[in-house]
Amino acid sequence: MKRQDFYFDLPEVLIAQQPAAERRASRLLVLEGQNCLDKQFVDLLDFIQPNDLLVFNNTRVIPARLFGKKQTGGQVELLIERIVSDSQALCHIRSSKSPKPGTKLIIEQAFEVEVVGRQGALFEVVFDSTKTPLEWLEQFGHMPLPPYIAREEAQVDKERYQTVYGTRPGAVAAPTAGLHFDDAMLESIKQKGADIGFVTLHVGAGTFKPVQVDKIEEHKMHSEWLEVQPGLVAQVAKTRQAGGRVIAVGTTSVRCLETASVQGELRPFTGETDIFISPGYVFQQVDLLITNFHLPESTLIMLVSAFAGYENTMNAYRHAVEQAYRFFSYGDAMLVFKQNTQRNGK
Numbered sequence: 001m002k003r004q005d006f007y008f009d010l011p012e013v014l015i016a017q018q019p020a021a022e023r024r025a026s027r028l029l030v031l032e033g034q035n036c037l038d039k040q041f042v043d044l045l046d047f048i049q050p051n052d053l054l055v056f057n058n059t060r061v062i063p064a065r066l067f068g069k070k071q072t073g074g075q076v077e078l079l080i081e082r083i084v085s086d087s088q089a090l091c092h093i094r095s096s097k098s099p100k101p102g103t104k105l106i107i108e109q110a111f112e113v114e115v116v117g118r119q120g121a122l123f124e125v126v127f128d129s130t131k132t133p134l135e136w137l138e139q140f141g142h143m144p145l146p147p148y149i150a151r152e153e154a155q156v157d158k159e160r161y162q163t164v165y166g167t168r169p170g171a172v173a174a175p176t177a178g179l180h181f182d183d184a185m186l187e188s189i190k191q192k193g194a195d196i197g198f199v200t201l202h203v204g205a206g207t208f209k210p211v212q213v214d215k216i217e218e219h220k221m222h223s224e225w226l227e228v229q230p231g232l233v234a235q236v237a238k239t240r241q242a243g244g245r246v247i248a249v250g251t252t253s254v255r256c257l258e259t260a261s262v263q264g265e266l267r268p269f270t271g272e273t274d275i276f277i278s279p280g281y282v283f284q285q286v287d288l289l290i291t292n293f294h295l296p297e298s299t300l301i302m303l304v305s306a307f308a309g310y311e312n313t314m315n316a317y318r319h320a321v322e323q324a325y326r327f328f329s330y331g332d333a334m335l336v337f338k339q340n341t342q343r344n345g346k
Contacts, residue, residue: 016330050193051244060166063141068107170202177250199256245287
């Protein structure tokens with residue numbers, strides 16, 4: 001398929017710039033086959049059955065954006081992509097000229113980092129050793145809002161660009177499907193007789209990287225670190241035995257489950273993934289998907305198209321535009337049934 005096959009016209013006014021007043025106050029578009037149902041996010045509970053398992057990504061967004069100066073006075077902006085040790089990190093650096101190895105950067109007039117090398121587009125930097133990189137970020141970093149949010153970071157983002165269950169710091173972008181859940185809704189899911197489980201995928205800045213090739217099969221996916229623990233594998237097995245369904249909360253949870261199933265069965269997995277899911281992919285583990293609305297021509301809309309069917313997905317996106325749903329990270333959500341499945345079973 002071609003990249004252009006996944007284009008849709010999105011009025012800029014539909015790109016959500018602020019979170020909803022409450023996490024659960026978003027709308028929910030239910031896509032089941034060719035049918036689109038307009039609901040509220042709290043109506044998700046009506047579609048959850050006893051013995052279902054909802055799989056959440058428990059990564060936590062780190063305040064990964066730093067501002068500073070070169071020793072020569074030039075302005076720099078760092079976006080930490082990944083912390084690799086107690087002193088080093090990989091990052092994107094925005095400046096008038098790319099800094100060379102040995103360049104020292106003065107951050108917030110408080111501490112220094114030194115550029116020591118490069119790995120492709122990423123710079124290797126060493127932090128002042130008096131604190132760990134995460135400690136420096138927690139003190140001086142800014143929340144890395146997505147590029148389509150056209151405003152400065154605000155106090156509200158420190159809470160709302162973060163899931164209520166995120167416990168493992170490491171992401172530089174939020175797993176946005178999870179932003180709709182509050183503690184009360186998680187409790188309501190359990191009261192329905194469903195189970196909750198967690199995987200970890202530290203979302204990188206590459207999630208916003210556009211597909212640049214015309215033939216999507218030629219696209220090279222960025223790499224991200226994930227972990228699927230033995231306990232989650234056991235929860236999935238228990239769900240299957242009870243006749244329940246696996247509901248992935250977010251495309252990152254999908255990528256975790258499918259990466260850990262490349263040999264045909266779900267197994268514990270820790271490491272890197274560059275799995276690229278597009279139409280034609282055969283899903284191993286996921287029965288339903290909860291997700292936000294994604295960028296035109298992005299790998300994420302391609303994943304949804306693989307799951308729900310290309311025509312169904314693109315029709316649903318046209319419907320969402322017509323009905324003025326809010327798009328992207330702070331926007332509304334979808335509940336997506338896998339193509340050729342029924343509501344009461346696979």
